[in-house]
Amino acid sequence: MSGAHPRPTFISVILALALSAASPALARPLSTIETDGILRVGLTGDYAPFSLRDARGNIAGADVTMARALADALGVKLLIVPTTWKTLQADLQAGRYDIAMGGVSVTPDRAAIGDFSVPVMRDGKRPIVRCADKDRYISVEDIDKPNVHVVVNPGGTNERFAKAHFTHAALTEHPDNRTIFQEVAEGRADVMVTDGAEVDYQSRLHPGVLCPAAVPDAFDHAAKAYWMSKDQPLKDAVDKWLTDCLKDGCYEAALKQAAETKTE
Template sequence: MKLLQSLLQGALLATVLGFTAPAVQAEDLLDTVKASGVLKVGMEGTYPPFGYRNSQGQLDGFDVAVARAVADKMGLKAQFVTTEWSGIIAGLQAGKFDIIVNQVSMTPARRQALDFTQPYVYSAVQVLQRSDDKREFGSLEALKGKSVGVTLGSNYAELAKSVSGIQVQTYPGTSENLRDLAAGRIDAALNDRLMLPYLIKNANLPLRTGALLAGTKLEMGIPYRKGNPRFAKAIDDALNTLQQDGTLRKLSIQWLGTDASQPLAQ
């Protein structure tokens, strides 16, 4: 009993004098990447012109170039980890990589689970039409009564289905969608405005871009795990520098044919 009382008194004294064991603090991600000299980047690697394998089998594209530039500004080397889109968020949360650079839109649901940098790409949903189709569809409402092609499981499929009256036609892939559009079997298709120049160029079909859909602005950022304030500042500082020195604009025009680094006037 005396021993127990002595131990309790000692513990109380230590508390009063402030001799409590220090709380264990989680290491900030910045410490981890600085120690290794490597920034691990998650991406699909199958999404041209953002990230894909070139003819030499090397990763190439806009997001690849952005990731390398960000890593360089942080004094690190980018190391890419390719993974399917369906598991890319889970992979980040599991620590398989430090960030994702893969056109990740900054949705409220994702913001609850992850932290994001400032946006580095601004986009919107755009209509794709046949070259000889002079109609303009500036909103989802304008597409009521029209047949609209979308890729199965895409954000665009959900968007089209959200408006009653649109005849939604789903396709397993973009190529099937574009062929039906060119053949006149559907009235229009929906996709990311930044993808359309690439799709039109490579499809070699009589297609053109239509209007940007009102109210469909998209902001893409670089996500990372929550609880890393020093890393957050470091990566945002890197993006700020790339924005200010014109690097983001240059890379955007090089790979996407337009400056996507500035907010859209819509």
């Protein structure tokens, strides 16, 4: 059987898929970014206060401000590349952008594919509810009941958390993170669990309607950072800029500016 090729086994196929899923991002090194004169930043545009695209297509938010500052620091122009939470990993692996910004949580599977910058903040999952219910849903156990309707946006850590912890609640996916909070505000859902920065932002955006649930602490804790293709000079340059910037309070200033800009 010298000329025959053995048929792949089920295990070998699964292993190949797993290795493909974890393959490092297609790196565009810092030298190429500088030569081209363009930094490509991936933003979902649906996650306030980090990035939010309005009906006219304009995008704003704390990490839009930070992306401009990073491009300036590198001496290049900024190109914002639209992405989604579902395609965030595939787009980085395909080299569609150089760095993802906009509230990306640090996770082990993401770290296997691309480099993370030094953290910009730490946050955690908290519930946002109608204000009348702010003392009702204060634990995972309070939410994970068959008569509780939880709404979640697909593709990111919110979906992972909801599917892992709310196995008894009625869980519904809502595809547009820009309008998902209306599901709670208008009574079609009871709870949305997302990162605290978004909970606080949406509560300010809908005063007297949506409130942070009175939880004693976030349900989990994770760092947020900028996620980039694996190129050590690029990571070093981003980390140096970001470390100096954070010392100067740039990120807090960008978040404050975003919080004062109520864009839907």
